[in-house]
Amino acid sequence: MNGAESLLQSLIDAGVEVCFANPGTSEMQLVAAIDKIPGMRPILGLFEGVVTGAADGYGRMADKPAATLLHLGPGFANGMANLHNAGRAFTPIVNIIGDHATYHLPLDAPLTSDVPGYAALTSDWVKICASAESMAADGVAAVAAAMAGRQANLIVPADHAWTEGGEVAAPLAVAPRPGIPQERIAAAADLLRSGEPGCLFLGGMALRERGLKAASRIAAATGTRLISEVFPARLQRGVGRPKIERLPYFGEMAADMLGTFTHMVMVGAKAPVSFFAYPDKPGTLWPPNCNLLQLADPHQDQIAALEALAEHLQAPAPPAIDEPALPDIPTGPLTAETVGAVIANLLPAQAIVSDEANTAGAFSFGYFDGAAPHDWLTLTGGAIGQGLPAALGAAIACPDRKVINLQADGSAMYTNQALWTMARENLDVCVVLYNNSSYAILNLELLRVGVEQPGARAKSMLELDNPRIEWTQIAAGMGVSASRATTTEEFQAQFEAAMAARGPRLIEVVL
Amino acid sequence: MNGAESLLQSLIDAGVEVCFANPGTSEMQLVAAIDKIPGMRPILGLFEGVVTGAADGYGRMADKPAATLLHLGPGFANGMANLHNAGRAFTPIVNIIGDHATYHLPLDAPLTSDVPGYAALTSDWVKICASAESMAADGVAAVAAAMAGRQANLIVPADHAWTEGGEVAAPLAVAPRPGIPQERIAAAADLLRSGEPGCLFLGGMALRERGLKAASRIAAATGTRLISEVFPARLQRGVGRPKIERLPYFGEMAADMLGTFTHMVMVGAKAPVSFFAYPDKPGTLWPPNCNLLQLADPHQDQIAALEALAEHLQAPAPPAIDEPALPDIPTGPLTAETVGAVIANLLPAQAIVSDEANTAGAFSFGYFDGAAPHDWLTLTGGAIGQGLPAALGAAIACPDRKVINLQADGSAMYTNQALWTMARENLDVCVVLYNNSSYAILNLELLRVGVEQPGARAKSMLELDNPRIEWTQIAAGMGVSASRATTTEEFQAQFEAAMAARGPRLIEVVL
Structure with a gap:
C-alpha cells in the first residue's frame, strides 16, 4: 500500500x-x-x-x-x-x-x-x-x-x-491525564474552608456532569461559590445537574462579581482576564491580594482532581438540587429573551446547544438551568463563525440527539456554507438565526471607546441592515428549509414543529 | 490626536x-x-x-x-x-x-x-x-x-x-522601479534574434497594453512568440491590442507548447513550473538545455525593459493588428463555450473581467481576443474564493467601468459574502455563475492520480449536486437580483439586460 x-x-x-x-x-x-x-x-x-x-x-x-x-x-x-x-x-x-x-x-x-x-x-x-x-x-x-x-x-x-511502502501502525495507548499532587489538593481545601468569600472557578472537563457533581459536593461542604469561565467548551446543564454561575463577558461586570474574593481555586480554566484591554481598566479580573490556586489545568485530570478534593473535604454525597423554575412561555413581541424562554421550555432532553448568539443570547442563558438536561457549547476563542460548523460537527458525533444552534447573524455569515453540509448529511440541527442586522457587540464596544454618537462612516462598518440579509433565502439556496418568525407565537409554533421533526431547519428570528 | x-x-x-x-x-x-x-x-x-x-x-x-x-x-x-x-x-x-x-x-x-x-x-x-x-x-x-x-x-x-501624541507624517516619494542593465538587454536581444524557436514569456506589468505593444514590436522584429503566464494578474486584451498566447494550465500541455524552445526570455514572470507535482512528470515546463533569461522580474520596471529591448532591436512601430474574428453568437443548449461566446460578443468597451471560472472558463478564453478592449484578472495564487471579491474591489477602483465576474460555483461558495457588499455599494458587477455542481477540476485531478472509477466516498468529496446550490436564492438573500439561464438564448437575453443596466446582478448558468 x-x-x-x-x-x-x-x-x-x-x-x-x-x-x-x-x-x-x-x-x-x-x-x-x-x-x-x-x-x-x-x-x-x-x-x-x-x-x-x-x-x-x-x-x-x-x-x-x-x-x-x-x-x-x-x-x-x-x-x-x-x-x-x-x-x-x-x-x-x-x-x-x-x-x-x-x-x-x-x-x-x-x-x-x-x-x-x-x-x-x-x-x-x-x-x-x-x-x-x-x-x-x-x-x-x-x-x-x-x-x-x-x-x-x-x-x-x-x-x-x-509512494508504495506504507506500513500500517498499531494504535498507541492513550496516556492517562496527569494527576494532581495531594499537597495541592490540601492547599485548595484550606482555601475553600477559610470561610472567606471565594470560588471554585471551573472550565474544561470540570464542567461535565461528573465534575460538576463533585464541585457541588465541595460547595456544600465549604460554602464556596461555583463559577464557570465565560466561554466553556462544553457545559452540561439542565434539570438534575448542579447549577453553576457564569462569569460575565464584560470585564467590569466580571470584576464586580469577583471583587470581594480572597481566593479562587481554578480547575480546567485559568484565572480570568478581560477579553480586550480598555484604557484605564484592569486586564486581570480578580481583586488584588486574591489568592489564586490552579488545582488542575486543562491538560490534567480535572474530574479526578475535583473528586479527590471532595473526598479530602469528606464532603457528603451531592446535595439535592433545587429545580430552577422555567420561565413561563411568553407571548407577544419577539425579543431575544422571549425566544430564549420558548427554547428553554421546549428543549428536548439531551439536546446539544451550539451557542454563538453573542449579544442576542446573553440574557436568556439563565433560563436553561431549568430546561431538560443538555450540553452547551460556546465560542471559546472569540473568532466568530464557529456556531454553525460546531453544530454540524456535534450532530455528526451524536446522531441521536437534537442540536440547536443559537446563532447571531453577523457571525453566521462567516461560515454560512455549513448550512449546505447540514442539508447534504440531513443532520438534525435547528438553527435559530437571530437577525438584528448588526454587529451589535461592536456598537457597544464603540460606545466603550468613547464614541457616543457614531456617524455614517462608523455605522457603515457595524450595521448589516443595508441590505437586510434574507436568511430564509440563503438557507433555501443551500437546501435547508427555513421560516421566519416575527412574533413570539410564530416562533413557538415554528420551533415546536422543528422539535417534532428530524432534519435541518432554520428559523430566522427578526429582532 | x-x-x-x-x-x-x-x-x-x-x-x-x-x-x-x-x-x-x-x-x-x-x-x-x-x-x-x-x-x-x-x-x-x-x-x-x-x-x-x-x-x-x-x-x-x-x-x-x-x-x-x-x-x-x-x-x-x-x-x-x-x-x-x-x-x-x-x-x-x-x-x-x-x-x-x-x-x-x-x-x-x-x-x-x-x-x-x-x-x-x-x-x-x-x-x-x-x-x-x-x-x-x-x-x-x-x-x-x-x-x-x-x-x-x-x-x-x-x-x-x-494614546494621544500621534503626529501626521508626510507621504514618502515613490521610488522608481529598478531598471535593467544594458548588457542584459543585449543578451535578450541575442537570444531572440537567434532564429531558433523560443518566446518572450510575460507576466505582471508586461501584460499591460504598453508592455504588450513593446513586446509586439519585438516579436515583429525577431519572429519570437509571445506567451503569457498561466494566471496573469491583469492582462489588457481585446481589439486594437496585441494578441498573446497563454500557457496552458496542465503541465503536459504547457510542456508540449514549450517543448522545442531553445530559449525563453522572461519579463514580469518567472520560468514556468507545473502547478502541482505528479508521479513521473517533470515539475519544470521548459525543455532541457533551454536558455532561460530573466530580463525583468516583477519588482523591476518591466515595461521600460521591453521598450528598451525594442529600441535595442531597432524594432519598428507596433505592427498592424489582425482583428481576430468574434465567434458567432450561438444558440441552443447552454455550455461554457456558448456562454463565453455570448459574453465576448456583448462585452462593453473597457469592461473588467474577473475570471475564476476555472474549468468552465478555460475553453472560451480565446474568444475574447476579438472582444472590445478589456482587462482580464485571474486567480494568481490558486487559493480559490478570489473571483467575487476581486470583482468587488475592481468595481470600487473603476466605478465607470462594467465588471464581469466569470465565476465557478465551488469557488464562489468560499467568499459568497461578497455579493452582499456588491448590493450594499450598488456596484456595477455582473456575476456569471457557472453551476456545474462539482469541483470539476478535482475530478480531473483524481483521474490523473489513477482513479478511473471513483466510488461513492470519493465522489462525495468532489460533487456539489446533493443538494444542488440555488444561486439565485443565495444572491437574492444578499440583496443581489438574480436570474437563471438554461438555454443560450435565455442567457443572451439576461446578459444583454445586465449590460444595459447598472448595478449588481447574478446570472446562474446551469451546466
Whole structure:
C-alpha cells in the first residue's frame, strides 16, 4: 500500500471514524485512499472554516478526534480561525494538511506556502511526514496527541502519500491525564474552608456532569461559590445537574462579581482576564491580594482532581438540587429573551446547544438551568463563525440527539456554507438565526471607546441592515428549509414543529 | 490626536482612499478615526476573505493600495488565502491589523494570537507600531512598500492607537522601479534574434497594453512568440491590442507548447513550473538545455525593459493588428463555450473581467481576443474564493467601468459574502455563475492520480449536486437580483439586460 493508504488504515484502527474534508489536488491520494479503504466517513465542507469548526464540535461531543483534510497553506489558513477556537477548547483534532511533493517545493509553484509555519500557529504539535514508511506511525502519534487534548497538525507531502511502502501502525495507548499532587489538593481545601468569600472557578472537563457533581459536593461542604469561565467548551446543564454561575463577558461586570474574593481555586480554566484591554481598566479580573490556586489545568485530570478534593473535604454525597423554575412561555413581541424562554421550555432532553448568539443570547442563558438536561457549547476563542460548523460537527458525533444552534447573524455569515453540509448529511440541527442586522457587540464596544454618537462612516462598518440579509433565502439556496418568525407565537409554533421533526431547519428570528 | 487618527490622516495624505474593513473590538479606535476624519471610504465585508480579495482587485486596477482593517490573528487568517493570491499578483495592499494592547498580550486573553507570525506568512514587510508618535510614519512607510509591489502588514496595538501624541507624517516619494542593465538587454536581444524557436514569456506589468505593444514590436522584429503566464494578474486584451498566447494550465500541455524552445526570455514572470507535482512528470515546463533569461522580474520596471529591448532591436512601430474574428453568437443548449461566446460578443468597451471560472472558463478564453478592449484578472495564487471579491474591489477602483465576474460555483461558495457588499455599494458587477455542481477540476485531478472509477466516498468529496446550490436564492438573500439561464438564448437575453443596466446582478448558468 502507499503512504496515504497506510495512514488512513492506521487512523481508522486508532478509532478515527470521520474526516471533515475540503481536499485539493495535493490531497488526491488521500481521497483515493478514503475511496478504497472502508471505515472512514468523509464529510465535505464547502469552505475550510466549516471543516475545522465541524471537527471542533465533533471533538467536544465525541471526546475523540475527527480528522480534517486541508489543502496547503491557504486551505489551512481558511480553517485557522476555528482551529484557534478549538485550541482554546482543548478539542482533540487531527488535521491532515496536504503539501506539494518534497521535490516540488523548491520550484515555488503558485500554491507553494510555508505550511509548517501556518501549522505552528495553531498548535505546538506539528509533524511533517518524512516518508511513506513512517507516515502511519506519524498518524497514530497524531491521534495520541489529540487524545491528550491537543491539536495535531500532520503535514503530508504528496510524494510520500503516493509512494508504495506504507506500513500500517498499531494504535498507541492513550496516556492517562496527569494527576494532581495531594499537597495541592490540601492547599485548595484550606482555601475553600477559610470561610472567606471565594470560588471554585471551573472550565474544561470540570464542567461535565461528573465534575460538576463533585464541585457541588465541595460547595456544600465549604460554602464556596461555583463559577464557570465565560466561554466553556462544553457545559452540561439542565434539570438534575448542579447549577453553576457564569462569569460575565464584560470585564467590569466580571470584576464586580469577583471583587470581594480572597481566593479562587481554578480547575480546567485559568484565572480570568478581560477579553480586550480598555484604557484605564484592569486586564486581570480578580481583586488584588486574591489568592489564586490552579488545582488542575486543562491538560490534567480535572474530574479526578475535583473528586479527590471532595473526598479530602469528606464532603457528603451531592446535595439535592433545587429545580430552577422555567420561565413561563411568553407571548407577544419577539425579543431575544422571549425566544430564549420558548427554547428553554421546549428543549428536548439531551439536546446539544451550539451557542454563538453573542449579544442576542446573553440574557436568556439563565433560563436553561431549568430546561431538560443538555450540553452547551460556546465560542471559546472569540473568532466568530464557529456556531454553525460546531453544530454540524456535534450532530455528526451524536446522531441521536437534537442540536440547536443559537446563532447571531453577523457571525453566521462567516461560515454560512455549513448550512449546505447540514442539508447534504440531513443532520438534525435547528438553527435559530437571530437577525438584528448588526454587529451589535461592536456598537457597544464603540460606545466603550468613547464614541457616543457614531456617524455614517462608523455605522457603515457595524450595521448589516443595508441590505437586510434574507436568511430564509440563503438557507433555501443551500437546501435547508427555513421560516421566519416575527412574533413570539410564530416562533413557538415554528420551533415546536422543528422539535417534532428530524432534519435541518432554520428559523430566522427578526429582532 | 491619538495614534489611530495620525495614522489615518497620513494614509489619506499618501493617497489611500479606500479601506476594506471587517473590524473588531481591537480596531475600534481606527473605526472612530475613520468616522471623525473625512477622506477614507470604509467598505464593509462580511468576512475577511472578502476584504482582502477586494483589496487585491482594487490594487490591480488602481495601481495603488487600498487599506484593509483586520482583527488580530484569526481575522487576518480569514483573509490570508486572498492575501496569498495578492502576493502572487504583486498587488499593492496596506493591511492594518489590530492587536491587543501591548500590556494585555501577556495575559493570553482568548483572542491572543501571534499576529506577527501570521503576518510574516504573507509578506516580508511586517511592522509592529511601537508608539502613538511613530504610528503615522509606519503608515507612510507601508504605503511606500505597497507602491513597490509588496504587501505591507502593519500591526497596530490598541493602546498605541488610543494614546494621544500621534503626529501626521508626510507621504514618502515613490521610488522608481529598478531598471535593467544594458548588457542584459543585449543578451535578450541575442537570444531572440537567434532564429531558433523560443518566446518572450510575460507576466505582471508586461501584460499591460504598453508592455504588450513593446513586446509586439519585438516579436515583429525577431519572429519570437509571445506567451503569457498561466494566471496573469491583469492582462489588457481585446481589439486594437496585441494578441498573446497563454500557457496552458496542465503541465503536459504547457510542456508540449514549450517543448522545442531553445530559449525563453522572461519579463514580469518567472520560468514556468507545473502547478502541482505528479508521479513521473517533470515539475519544470521548459525543455532541457533551454536558455532561460530573466530580463525583468516583477519588482523591476518591466515595461521600460521591453521598450528598451525594442529600441535595442531597432524594432519598428507596433505592427498592424489582425482583428481576430468574434465567434458567432450561438444558440441552443447552454455550455461554457456558448456562454463565453455570448459574453465576448456583448462585452462593453473597457469592461473588467474577473475570471475564476476555472474549468468552465478555460475553453472560451480565446474568444475574447476579438472582444472590445478589456482587462482580464485571474486567480494568481490558486487559493480559490478570489473571483467575487476581486470583482468587488475592481468595481470600487473603476466605478465607470462594467465588471464581469466569470465565476465557478465551488469557488464562489468560499467568499459568497461578497455579493452582499456588491448590493450594499450598488456596484456595477455582473456575476456569471457557472453551476456545474462539482469541483470539476478535482475530478480531473483524481483521474490523473489513477482513479478511473471513483466510488461513492470519493465522489462525495468532489460533487456539489446533493443538494444542488440555488444561486439565485443565495444572491437574492444578499440583496443581489438574480436570474437563471438554461438555454443560450435565455442567457443572451439576461446578459444583454445586465449590460444595459447598472448595478449588481447574478446570472446562474446551469451546466
